[in-house]
Amino acid sequence: MTVSAPDPLPVREASLRALERLGLPVPAxxxxxxWDPGxxxxxxxxxxxxxxxxxxxxxxxxxFGMPPESAMEWLLDAHLVERLTRPxxxxxxxxxxxxxxxxxxxxAVYALGWVMGLTRDLDPRLPSGNGLMQRLPNLIEGETFAAWRGRTLTAPREVGEVARLLDLYYCLDWAYLEAERANLPLPGEVDSNAIGQRRWALEWAVVFKGPYHDAPLAWEEIDLSV
Known part of the structure; x- marks a missing residue:
């Protein structure tokens, strides 16, 4: 469902306060x-x-070693081969x-799991949560895509909540890279690679519409350099 985006100014203020509490650099x-108002x-x-x-x-x-034949067989059964990007x-x-x-x-899967209601939080200080793999298709036991969907019953979060976390991770991505460049201590157990992956997933999951937004981007089109 399409809704109005939250006012970006208080969202950004909250994101910057979060950076300060984490002891991270704050962008200019x-x-x-x-996103923009409206x-x-x-x-x-x-x-x-x-x-x-x-x-x-x-x-x-x-x-982690799954044979290519097994991987393609699973994707074919799930009718997901066309969902693969070229890489x-x-x-x-x-x-x-x-x-x-x-x-x-x-x-990235951890962040998408949060969007889908499979994990309770997305704390930037902590690595992907214990139990995440149990909430994904059980490939070892041969669980199909259809069986996983029936077992999981995902309940995506409210889009405004996801947008607010996206803004935080947008700021965190810059802050972690700046902290690593300046050899500053990080606040937790993950580095900029993990933060960037989470931002990637959140940017893909949320679709903005407005005069300065393009059509929804494919997974590989998400640009983390800006």
Whole structure:
């Protein structure tokens, strides 16, 4: 459902206060906003969120040794082969790509799990929560995509709540990179790689509509450099 986006100014103020409490650098006053007053927002459809989590789960499984034949068989049964991005396709089929980078998608899955109501929080100080893997398709036991959807019964969060956390992670992404550049202590157990993965997932999950927003971006089109 499309709704009005929250007022971005108090949301940003809250994000900056959170950075201060974490002891992180705070960006300048001209740091870009994620959205503008008057924009509308909506979440990706539930089925699209579930499909992306399922695909990333297969990518993770491949990075930890799942045979390519088994991965493709699962995706074919789930009718999700077309959901693979080109880099994911090359990795799943040909083992082509950086295994470490694909393994980092665990943090993106964690963030999407939060959006879908599968995890209770997304604390930037903590790594992906214990029990996350039990909430994903059980590939070892041969659980199908359809069976997982029936077992899980996801309940996506209110889109304004997701947008507020996106703004926080947008600021955190800058702050963690700046802290690492300046060799400052980080507030928890994760680094900028994990924060960036979570921001990636949140940016993909929320769709903004307004005069300065493009059409919804594909997964690989999310730009974390801005």
């Amino acid at each position: 006053a001209n740091f870009p906003m994620v 924009d509308t927002i909506e979440l990706r459809p539930r089925a699209e969120l579930e499909a992306r989590v399922a695909v990333l789960n297969i990518v993770l499984a491949r990075s 994911e396709w090359r990795f799943v089929v040909n083992d082509s790509g950086d295994h470490f980078s694909f393994a980092l998608h665990l943090e």
